[in-house]
Amino acid sequence: MxxxxxxxxxxxxxxxxxxxxxxxxxxxxxxxxxxxxxxxxEDLEGFITPTGLHFERHHNGVPEIDPARHTLTIHGRVKSxxxxxxxxxxxxxxxxxxxxxECGGNSNAGxxxxxIQRPVGSFHGMVSCSEWTGVPLSLLLDEAGLDSSxxxxxxxxxxxxxxxxxLPVDKLMDDCLVALYQNGERLxxxxxxxxxxxxxxxxxxxxxxxxxxxxxxxxxxxARNETAKYTELQPDGKARQFTFVMEAxxxxxxPSHGQHLPxxxxxxxxxxxxxxxxxxxxxxxxxxGGRTWADAALQDPVLPRCLTRFRLPWHWSxxxxxxxxxxxxxSGYVQPERQALISQRGSNGYFHCNAIVSWAVDxxxxxxxxYA
Amino acid sequence: MPERPHFRSLIGVLIAALASIQGxxxxxxxxxGAPRLGHRLTPEQAQRQSxxxxxxxxxxxxxxxxxxxxxPLFQQKCAACHGQAGRGASAEELAGGxxxxxxxxxxxxxxxxxxxxxTIFDFTRRAMPLSAPGSLSDDEIYALTAYLLFENRLIGExxxxxxxxxxxxxxxxxxxxxxxxxxxx
Numbered sequence: 163m164x165x166x167x168x169x170x171x172x173x174x175x176x177x178x179x180x181x182x183x184x185x186x187x188x189x190x191x192x193x194x195x196x197x198x199x200x201x202x203x204e205d206l207e208g209f210i211t212p213t214g215l216h217f218e219r220h221h222n223g224v225p226e227i228d229p230a231r232h233t234l235t236i237h238g239r240v241k242s243x244x245x246x247x248x249x250x251x252x253x254x255x256x257x258x259x260x261x262x263x264e265c266g267g268n269s270n271a272g273x274x275x276x277x278i279q280r281p282v283g284s285f286h287g288m289v290s291c292s293e294w295t296g297v298p299l300s301l302l303l304d305e306a307g308l309d310s311s312x313x314x315x316x317x318x319x320x321x322x323x324x325x326x327x328x329l330p331v332d333k334l335m336d337d338c339l340v341a342l343y344q345n346g347e348r349l350x351x352x353x354x355x356x357x358x359x360x361x362x363x364x365x366x367x368x369x370x371x372x373x374x375x376x377x378x379x380x381x382x383x384x385a386r387n388e389t390a391k392y393t394e395l396q397p398d399g400k401a402r403q404f405t406f407v408m409e410a411x412x413x414x415x416x417p418s419h420g421q422h423l424p425x426x427x428x429x430x431x432x433x434x435x436x437x438x439x440x441x442x443x444x445x446x447x448x449x450x451g452g453r454t455w456a457d458a459a460l461q462d463p464v465l466p467r468c469l470t471r472f473r474l475p476w477h478w479s480x481x482x483x484x485x486x487x488x489x490x491x492x493s494g495y496v497q498p499e500r501q502a503l504i505s506q507r508g509s510n511g512y513f514h515c516n517a518i519v520s521w522a523v524d525x526x527x528x529x530x531x532x533y534a
Numbered sequence: 535m536p537e538r539p540h541f542r543s544l545i546g547v548l549i550a551a552l553a554s555i556q557g558x559x560x561x562x563x564x565x566x567g568a569p570r571l572g573h574r575l576t577p578e579q580a581q582r583q584s585x586x587x588x589x590x591x592x593x594x595x596x597x598x599x600x601x602x603x604x605x606p607l608f609q610q611k612c613a614a615c616h617g618q619a620g621r622g623a624s625a626e627e628l629a630g631g632x633x634x635x636x637x638x639x640x641x642x643x644x645x646x647x648x649x650x651x652x653t654i655f656d657f658t659r660r661a662m663p664l665s666a667p668g669s670l671s672d673d674e675i676y677a678l679t680a681y682l683l684f685e686n687r688l689i690g691e692x693x694x695x696x697x698x699x700x701x702x703x704x705x706x707x708x709x710x711x712x713x714x715x716x717x718x719x
Contacts, residue, residue: 237580244572323661386657399635403711
């Protein structure tokens with residue numbers, strides 16, 4: 163005999179058997195709204211991140227915004243300063259883009275001298291991927307009419323710290339969106355409701371949430387988050403600034419840290435690759451610490467500036483092995499080994515760590531993070 | 535690029551005109567061009583609420599303050615997170631850095647790392663204190679900015695910071711940044 167199931171629900175939730183699949187939160191004890199939550203990459207498949215598991219970085223909490231009172235103001239070096247209500251923007255032609263957003267500080271434990279031992283998502287999970295839908299920003303900038311001296315714009319959010327950051331106008335005109343929807347539904351509060359700037363392929367901090375102002379200028383504002391932070395100090399004392407593009411990166415998510423292979427035999431190696439410069443062209447996988455490599459299969463669709471899933475069957479002999487993945491994007495850029503990246507940039511840069519990640523499988527089948 | 539919507543709306547008008555010639559009237563498939571729903575503001579209206587302060591001082595409000603005035607304010611409103619004299623605690627260190635940027639473990643304090651003094655005003659006004667952003671008066675922000683510059687040995691204790699003097703403060707790491715994917719100018 164079978165019993166009737168539960169009735170309908172107004173908004174679906176994951177199975178109670180999956181309640182352990184959650185974002186891991188890391189915030190300042192004295193300022194709980196200042197911190198991050200990581201996407202649990204080790205628990206996910208495919209390339210779309212469930213909206214409720216998309217990573218967060220907030221500087222002072224998630225604001226409660228009434229969309230009826232929210233506007234986007236475009237001003238500064240424009241012919242007509244304009245204000246748009248959310249209702250106005252909902253009437254504009256929209257576009258969708260499937261893109262990853264990655265925090266410039268993602269994977270920063272990779273700069274540590276000792277390999278951090280954490281699940282892959284709690285180390286590299288400040289990257290997530292969604293379908294973002296909204297109004298092409300070029301349409302709104304054209305409507306305001308750019309002055310010829312308008313080469314930069316300062317975007318500002320309506321959160322408690324009024325986060326501001328400068329972007330080159332060329333990028334805004336090229337492919338940026340004022341997003342109203344994420345994965346088909348209106349933005350959630352923690353992802354910028356009601357308006358978020360989407361800057362495809364560029365570092366997460368530029369994708370300003372709760373967007374309410376764009377001031378067109380002839381120079382960057384030199385905000386805290388483009389000078390003191392999100393810049394990378396190199397060994398010669400000079401810092402890289404305006405490092406906008408998130409360069410090609412890949413990670414094996416299975417098997418990865420903390421997982422266990424119960425016996426020798428068949429396993430499927432799987433992971434994610436992405437590049438801010440365009441499509442992923444190739445992902446190679448090594449099971450011998452980088453001595454030999456094999457091409458992984460790329461799961462369709464392989465989209466520009468979007469997460470790409472790769473897979474490769476593997477027979478584990480039962481002896482110690484070191485797994486690595488290496489991405490190449492369509493520009494020809496090849497993801498560097500960690501030591502090569504450190505030789506080039508030192509290890510005090512904090513941001514933009516896209517080095518190859520190594521997992522060691524020991525003879526008991528336990529997987530740990532190693533530098534190899 | 536700015537000409538494009540104009541051009542598009544011209545096409546839209548043409549299509550609409552053609553449709554009416556053919557007796558179609560309001561045709562469901564006509565292309566009306568850009569919506570143009572933005573509400574015009576005067577530059578003054580738009581600028582009024584802007585918090586941006588640029589390296590040349592543009593955006594700084596009237597006001598003044600000194601480090602001597604800023605010290606008790608810092609103690610009261612900032613030290614709980616940023617530590618005594620900005621030496622760092624649960625929030626980052628802002629002053630007192632000794633290790634140069636070329637050392638193994640460099641201090642990225644205001645005096646050693648930050649390229650512009652105006653950034654302190656911009657960020658403090660918009661973001662600080664975290665428990666009550668927007669609660670400081672402009673004079674208080676000038677005083678706190680002066681105090682942080684003083685603790686970084688960049689100005690004197692009684693030197694007044696105001697819209698004219700703040701952008702002129704010499705920042706040692708002013709030329710320490712290299713534009714990678716974009717240049718400042």
